[in-house]
Amino acid sequence: DADVTQTPRNRITKTGKRIMLECSQTKGHDRMYWYRQDPGLGLRLIYYSFDVKDINKGEISDGYSVSRQAQAKFSLSLESAIPNQTALYFCATEAGASGELFFGEGSRLTVL
């Protein structure tokens, strides 16, 4: 089983729908991240959490929210999806403050 698991792997939805992307990890890391990948733009940070009670906005947090339900779980929500949120979303964990990230397999979201 993967150490960092994202669900769903792929999702197609319509404009205005609420979407939740879930991430769970078995690595025991406190730090978790949500990134968005777009062609030509690389990976951009949406939200990050350094422990269960710590949530921080990244560079592109508008239109997104997160919930850190437990050390192992970090969910990303789109309250009202729009087409320009079509992207590949990655969850990642970090070993301490090492900078080394462990990624999930990504969730491809398409908003029509």
Place this chain on the structure above:
Amino acid sequence: AQTVTQSQPEMSVQEAETVTLSCTYDTSESDYYLFWYKQPPSRQMILVIRQEAYKQQNATENRFSVNFQKAAKSFSLKISDSQLGDAAMYFCAYCHGGATNKLIFGTGTLLAVQP
């Protein structure tokens, strides 16, 4: 703010040859880390190599090595004896040292390996 620049959107190399991917970064910090991540078609992000800024010696992992030029803020990745399985998107990434570090990625270089 720190930035990471990869100026080569696409590169191509013949199998068994050597290729170098470029990366430059901008920071005023003295304590930081640099990384190269690989994303094959399976889309899984995989750490290739890591470099601590305080280390003068260039990091090496098997066929992968870096040329870290701290004064020039340059961090290139050299892949020797290229294999078909090296075909992927490669991302350069930076994070500063300390408790509040976050990884900042470049825009990526798509590497094709020709048989």
